[in-house]
Amino acid sequence: MESAISSILFYVFAAAAVLCAFGVVAFRNPVSSAMNMALCFGFTAAVYFGMGAQFLGIVQLIVYAGAILVLFLFIIMMLDVKAEEHVRKSFPMACIGVIIAGIFAGFVTKVAISLPGATDGPCPALVLCDTIGDLAPGAIEEKPAEETLAPYGAAMPKLNPAAAAMTLGADEATAAKATAFPDTKLMGQALFTKYNIPFVILSFALLAGTVGAVALGRKIRKD
Amino acid sequence: MTPLAHYLIFSGILFSIGLAGVIIRKNIIVVFMCLEMMLSAANISLVAFSRAQGVNGVPVYDAQVLALFIVAIAAAEVAIGLALIVAMFRARKSVESSTLNSLKD
Numbered sequence: 001m002e003s004a005i006s007s008i009l010f011y012v013f014a015a016a017a018v019l020c021a022f023g024v025v026a027f028r029n030p031v032s033s034a035m036n037m038a039l040c041f042g043f044t045a046a047v048y049f050g051m052g053a054q055f056l057g058i059v060q061l062i063v064y065a066g067a068i069l070v071l072f073l074f075i076i077m078m079l080d081v082k083a084e085e086h087v088r089k090s091f092p093m094a095c096i097g098v099i100i101a102g103i104f105a106g107f108v109t110k111v112a113i114s115l116p117g118a119t120d121g122p123c124p125a126l127v128l129c130d131t132i133g134d135l136a137p138g139a140i141e142e143k144p145a146e147e148t149l150a151p152y153g154a155a156m157p158k159l160n161p162a163a164a165a166m167t168l169g170a171d172e173a174t175a176a177k178a179t180a181f182p183d184t185k186l187m188g189q190a191l192f193t194k195y196n197i198p199f200v201i202l203s204f205a206l207l208a209g210t211v212g213a214v215a216l217g218r219k220i221r222k223d
Numbered sequence: 224m225t226p227l228a229h230y231l232i233f234s235g236i237l238f239s240i241g242l243a244g245v246i247i248r249k250n251i252i253v254v255f256m257c258l259e260m261m262l263s264a265a266n267i268s269l270v271a272f273s274r275a276q277g278v279n280g281v282p283v284y285d286a287q288v289l290a291l292f293i294v295a296i297a298a299a300e301v302a303i304g305l306a307l308i309v310a311m312f313r314a315r316k317s318v319e320s321s322t323l324n325s326l327k328d
């Protein structure tokens with residue numbers, strides 16, 4: 001039941017994100033493109049939430065939809081970019097772009113569905129139909145999850161709060177009582193122990209980026 | 224639960240729309256937006272793999288840390304890229320990529 005709803009939400013948000021991505025490419029006005037991109041990032045963040053990656057979802061919203069988008073809008077406003085009025089006959093170019101992107105998407109789809117175990121399970125659409133059938137009173141009952149999943153199995157493993165609490169060092173009695181999945185705690189643990197040095201180096205990269213942006217953006221004096 | 228393959232296909236479609244935008248569009252700001260979309264699409268597949276490869280219901284957080292690094296690098300890249308676009312606008316008075324043809328003629 002719960003997993004069926006999360007599946008439906010994934011398909012809805014994925015379709016909306018793809019639609020907004022089309023909008024980014026299709027709209028002539030750069031401001032419309034930027035707004036579509038904001039929506040696309042918002043739906044992507046929703047997909048992250050659905051996967052249980054709450055921290056990355058929030059980061060996606062704050063950094064992409066908040067900071068990067070605002071930067072884009074500032075630049076569009078500052079440069080006063082107009083919509084492309086005089087569209088030259090760039091039809092061949094558009095065809096080439098669509099063909100290359102189509103071939104790429106086809107390859108990715110082919111690789112994804114030929115992963116070992118990717119097509120083992122029943123078709124998700126059928127599962128949804130089954131679940132809707134199961135919604136009859138008295139029939140709601142979680143089917144037992146398969147014990148052995150293929151490496152890239154047909155279904156994603158369920159999140160396990162108790163095991164996560166054990167990873168964080170809780171004793172068994174406390175871990176058994178855990179209900180919420182501590183995503184941000186685990187993320188922080190990975191970030192500040194195993195990946196501490198890359199994290200610090202990354203901050204230097206950000207500093208260098210800021211200095212570079214200021215150096216590139218200032219007026220060049222002619223004298 | 225949605226299978227991993229569908230997340231990968233979603234990520235691939237988003238990436239190829241971004242690729243098509245980079246090839247088709249002339250406005251360099253929109254080209255840059257499409258580049259950001261491609262980075263974000265790659266992140267989706269990283270997070271999906273992190274979840275699918277998890278042991279005992281705990282995702283592999285290495286992949287999510289990598290996704291976070293990609294987001295941070297994307298932020299730095301946007302700052303520099305937009306500064307470059309402003310510099311280009313000062314020099315050429317345009318943001319069309321077709322005006323960058325000084326090596327051609």
